[in-house]
Amino acid sequence: MAETARGTARLSRPILAGLVTALVGFTSSFAVVLTGLGAVGASHAQAASGLLALSLTMGVACIVLAWRYRMPITSAWSTPGAALLAASGAVEGGWPAAVGAFLVVAALILLTALVPRIGSLIAAIPPSIAQAMLAGVLLPLCLAPVTGILKNPWGVIPVVLTWLVCARIAPRWAVPLAFVTATVVIVVGIATGGPSTGSRLDPAALLPHLGFTLPTFTVGALVGIALPLFIVTMASQNVPGVAVMRSFGYAxxxxxxxxVTGLGTALGAPAGGHAINLAAISAALAASPDAEPDPARRWIAGVSTGVSYVVLGVFSAVFAALVVLAPAAVIPAVAGLALFGAFGSAVQQAIDDPGERTPAVVTFLVAGSGVAFWGVSAAFWALLAGLLVRAVLHAGRR
Structure with missing residues (x-):
């Protein structure tokens, strides 16, 4: 009896760690995903479909990789990629063109697996410029909590205060609990005669569904979305994800x-999923000794994470409905708070090397400006400008 109890306790610990990993990863950034998909033309139903597709594909990717390789390998949606979509806005060709760009990203990820040279080209982009581009993309979203206080102080201030207190006493749960507070704000708003959107919400919209879109391909979407999305996903998710796992002894x-992640992205793209990748920040939750003292058993946490993502995906339409019902500025504030850590890390890496600081600053400013030429988003021009300035400043140097 005692032996059975000990065995159950040993099994429950990594399973619980996987559940926590999925809960933190999902609730911390689903608002960013919905914001990004909506910005590039997705309707409410299409954004909910994209959230479900991402949850299912990254859940299956976690299960397959963790089970096959007996490592706590976890997958995640590309949160920086979703922030990039939010900053890019609508593109030529609308939502079908965005879906086409997602498929191109999937093809590039698959090519990275098959042709190592592509990974080398990504690695050749100076980290300072790649991180400066990401920081510039994140800047407008990270300002949302500040501007939101002016737009809707009674809705946003409780969310920000919850985040601040939890950042002090329970940093891991700061953003999830800020989302819980936002949910309370939404419910109170509806109960007190809040947004009229609630009365028009079809109950059927709360059921999970996958809606498929026939993709189209435009130059603006390929250059302005697909290429920056691929670079951000690789440089800010996949490469750091490998490094995080290596720090815990896993190759x-x-x-x-x-x-696996390329195939998952390809399968999810027609339903609205922008990209999945190796988890970076949340990877430590399943791979650390806190998940399971025995490194050889932590793969159970990876499988548990995947199963939990699939279950959370069932409620994707409900999460999407909360965004529709939310008072002004509340959900953008949650999304901005979720990106504070990524923004701070990107800024630090962008300006860390004094010799690379000027090109990084130019990249950051162009990306943060949001300017778009010929239907191509600012992220691409920021990358181009940073590389050009760097080439001029480093001309003649060894």
């Missing part, structure tokens, strides 16, 4: 991981 099988 992630690169090619299989890219094949």
């Amino acid at each position: 992630v099988p690169w090619r299989p991981a890219m094949l």
Whole structure:
């Protein structure tokens, strides 16, 4: 009896760690995903479909990789990629063109697995410029909590205060609990005669569903969305994800991981999923000793994470409905708070090397400006400007 109890306790610990990993990863950034998909033309139903597709594909990717390689390998949606979509806005060709760009990203990830040279080209982009581009993309979203206080103080201030207190006493749960507070704000708003959107919400919209879109391909979407999305996903998610796992003693099988996440992205793209990748920040929750003292048993946490993502995906339409019902500025504030950590890390890495600081600053300013030419988003021009300035400043140097 005692032996059975000990065995159950040993099994429950990594399972609980996987559940926590999924809860933190999902609730911390689903608002960013919905914001990004909506910005590039997705309707409410299409954004909910994209959230479900991402939850299912990254859940299956976690299960496959963790089970096959007996490592706590976890997958996630590309949160920086979703922020990039939010900053890019509508593109030529609308939502079908955005879906086409997602498919191109999937093809590039698969090519990265099959052709190592592509990964080398990504690695050749100076980290300072890649991170400066990401920081510039994140800047407008990270300002949302500040501007939101002016737009809707009674709705946003409780969310920000919850985040601040939890950031002090329970940092891991700061954003999820800020979302819980936002949910309370939404419910109170509806109960007191809040947004009229609630009366028009079809109950059927709360059921999970996948809606498929026939993709189209435009130059603006390929250059302005697909290329920056691929670079951000690789530089800010996949490469750091491998490094995080290595810090806990796990050598992630690169090619299989890219094949699985590339296939997952390809399968989810027609339903609205922008990209899945190796988890970076949340990877530590399943791979650390806190998840399970025995490194050889932590793969159970990876499988548990995947199963939990699939279950959370069932409620994707409900989460999407909360965004529709939310008072002004509340959900953008949650999304901005969720990106504070990524923004701070990107800024630090962008300006860390004094010799690379000027190109990084130019990249950051162009990306943060939001300017778009010929239907191509600011992220691409920021990358181009940073590389150009760097080439001029470094001309003649060894």
